[in-house]
Amino acid sequence: MPAxxxxxxxxxxxxxxxxxxxxxxxxxxxxxxxxxxxxxALERIVVIPDDIEVxxxxxxxxxxxxxxxxxxxxxxxxxxxxxxxxxxxxxxxxVVRNVVLEEKIREFAGATLSPALLxxxxxxxxAELVFGGKLKFPTLCVENxxxxxxxxxxxxxxxxxxxxxxxxxxFHLRVLYTREFETTIAEPLNQxxxxxxxxxxxxxxxxxxxxxxxxxxxxxxDREYVERALAHLVSLLPADAVVRTE
Numbered sequence: 001m002p003a004x005x006x007x008x009x010x011x012x013x014x015x016x017x018x019x020x021x022x023x024x025x026x027x028x029x030x031x032x033x034x035x036x037x038x039x040x041a042l043e044r045i046v047v048i049p050d051d052i053e054v055x056x057x058x059x060x061x062x063x064x065x066x067x068x069x070x071x072x073x074x075x076x077x078x079x080x081x082x083x084x085x086x087x088x089x090x091x092x093x094x095v096v097r098n099v100v101l102e103e104k105i106r107e108f109a110g111a112t113l114s115p116a117l118l119x120x121x122x123x124x125x126x127a128e129l130v131f132g133g134k135l136k137f138p139t140l141c142v143e144n145x146x147x148x149x150x151x152x153x154x155x156x157x158x159x160x161x162x163x164x165x166x167x168x169x170x171f172h173l174r175v176l177y178t179r180e181f182e183t184t185i186a187e188p189l190n191q192x193x194x195x196x197x198x199x200x201x202x203x204x205x206x207x208x209x210x211x212x213x214x215x216x217x218x219x220x221x222d223r224e225y226v227e228r229a230l231a232h233l234v235s236l237l238p239a240d241a242v243v244r245t246e
Contacts, residue, residue: 006169007067009035010062010065011042011045012048012058013027013045013047013048014049014050014071014072014074015049019047027073027148028072030155030159031072034159036171038167039170039171052086055074056089063090070159071087074086076150077119084122084123085122087142087147098129104136105121124140171220171221172220174218174229176217176244177214178216178241179243180213181214182205184238188233196229201218203215
């Protein structure tokens with residue numbers, strides 16, 4: 001990851017089943033939490049169909065803009081698993097049968113070897129095989145594109161095995177809970193952001209919560225900056241507005 005600035009990332013979720021509601025995507029939410037904890041700024045999550053041209057166009061569009069691109073789904077043995085081909089086309093590379101993967105698949109399959117299994121050895125030309133995690137099958141990395149499986153258990157295992165690659169300076173978080181409505185705290189929030197323009201400031205109303213009405217989050221990679229911003233915000237709120245801070 002680059003030095004001197006916050007690293008950025010995008011997630012490309014591939015799957016007709018996501019777009020039609022047959023499956024609820026959890027991979028993007030998992031990865032968003034993980035990247036944030038690592039200090040990586042996730043700036044895009046896009047969901048696209050199992051279409052080689054759409055995948056290729058999306059990779060072409062986002063790969064130059066972000067330090068890391070993660071794809072989720074479409075890497076299995078069936079007809080609709082076209083992410084490898086889409087990524088390869090988006091990077092102007094051929095799809096090739098990786099000799100290391102092919103050897104492992106042949107050893108695993110033995111007499112049950114099939115064209116569907118051999119499809120699992122296909123990668124974009126020049127892909128890096130990143131081994132790690134509980135599974136013996138590697139993650140594929142091509143330039144700054146990381147190709148991950150769609151099954152949540154496999155997706156999480158493969159990312160956790162490579163997460164050390166993306167470590168950066170962490171975000172520092174403070175949370176304020178207030179019993180006021182957002183309409184009441186809107187101006188103090190605006191004034192705080194004007195005074196601390198680099199602050200990541202969030203306001204999240206909560207319905208039917210007996211203790212508070214709004215949860216406010218303040219984040220920055222500068223711990224002292226966050227503390228000063230929190231003190232500034234508290235000073236602008238009514239005396240009894242704050243339930244607690246964390």
